[in-house]
Every structure is written in C-alpha cells, then in structure tokens.
Amino acid sequence: MLIYLQSEDFDAAAMTAALRARAGSAAGAIATFTGYVRDHSAEIGTRSLFLEHYPGMCESVLRRIVDEATSRWRVIDVALAHRFGELAQGEQIVFVAVASAHRADAFAACEYIMDALKTRAPFWKRETLADGQAYWVQARESDQARADAWQAPTADGAEAPGTASTQTESAGQPVGKEQA
C-alpha cells in the first residue's frame, strides 16, 4: 500500500499511475475517490479549512483500514493520500485508489475505506467563513451510519451498503453527493 499524510497538495493522476504500475497486469480495475474542500455554509461561504491531525495515530489507523479492506475484498493494492493543515476552498483533501481484478471489489473497497476513514481517522476540521467566524466542524450521524452499515450482516449475505438489497437510507446515498 501507498499511504501519504502531508500538508502539501497531491497529484491524483500520478498516484493512480503509480498504483497501476505496482498492481501490474492483473489489475483490470482501479476505483478512485477524491474529496475536496467544499462550502459548508452556503450563505456566508467558506474561506478556508484547517485540518488538525494526531500524528502517529493517523498513520496506524489508515494502515489498519486499508488492511481491513484488503482482507475483505479481492484487492491487489491501495494508494491513499490525506492532507492536514491549512486548505483553501476547492483544494483536494483526500484521495483513495483501489486496484483490483474487477470493478465490484474496487468500488466496494474504495467506499469502505472512505467510510471507515471518516469515522476513525483522527482528523478534525476547523472552518473559517468569509466573514471571519471560525468553528470546529461537527461529526455527522450519517457518516457513522454509513460506517456502521458495513458491520451489519444483511439477510442475503450481501455486505456492501451500496449494493445490498436491505440498504439503509443513509447508506444508500451515493458518496459523490457528500463532501469527502
């Protein structure tokens, strides 16, 4: 696995290419997810975001999450980047790329990694609005519900919240609708 925890921006295309080179010719699929700094407050507008993190614990939690995904689905290799520090509106925050033989494993593992990261990786966002107000972003219950859904066995044995027939309302939403 490739894991980058850094304050500077990352090159998603270069990371995807590096992952593809590592994964080799067996990788018939690479699923990627990129999260960006969005406007949390539509009325006033977000000026910037500060991401605090817990050095050491961040790395070990991210590694464990990737290990979990790798043991649960047929994954060849994973590349992950997460930034910390001061970020401007529109900048990249997080990137996950999963190489697999087939798309189903790549999609599921990529989604699992993001859902687990959102609820377990020790990062905290402090948002500064255009008018100068600043506050710590509060965790959302919908994120916890998505992460929990991966742990709940379903009647038909399906595991992915996005594909299971018994999916919950929150887990069924496409990830792309929300901020990373």
Place this chain on the structure above:
Amino acid sequence: MIKVLYFARIAELTGTRQEQIPLPASHTSTAFLALLRERHPALADVKNLKMAINQDHAAANATLRAGDEVALFEPVTGG
C-alpha cells in the same frame, strides 16, 4: 504517569495540548476521564468526548497502565 494529549476543540477548552498526570488509584479509563473533567471544568459541556489509548480508539471501560498515552477529542471529521 499518564501522558495526556488534547486535540481540536478539546485543546481549546482545556487551554493545553499536552500534560502529564499521575495514574489514579483506579486504573479504569472511566475514572481517569472523571478526573480530567474535574481538572478541566470547561469539558462539562462536551457531550461526546472520545478517548484513545496508545493511539488506538479506546473501549468504554479500558484499563490504564503507567506510561500510557491518552488522547481526548471529539468525534473525528476528516476526509
């Protein structure tokens, strides 16, 4: 001694990011958390206080040992 780290809003409320606190007679994380809340009254308003022990999310009533690293924070908001 226990090395205690505070992150994000919790660091602002306690006014410190790190301190050393003697391990209390009761070695449970619950007792230690009560001690920290007493030491930092500003934490009274925090509804969802999370703890990590040695850089791992802690279970409800974990056992602490001298030399452990304890971190206090609110639910994470990365990604």
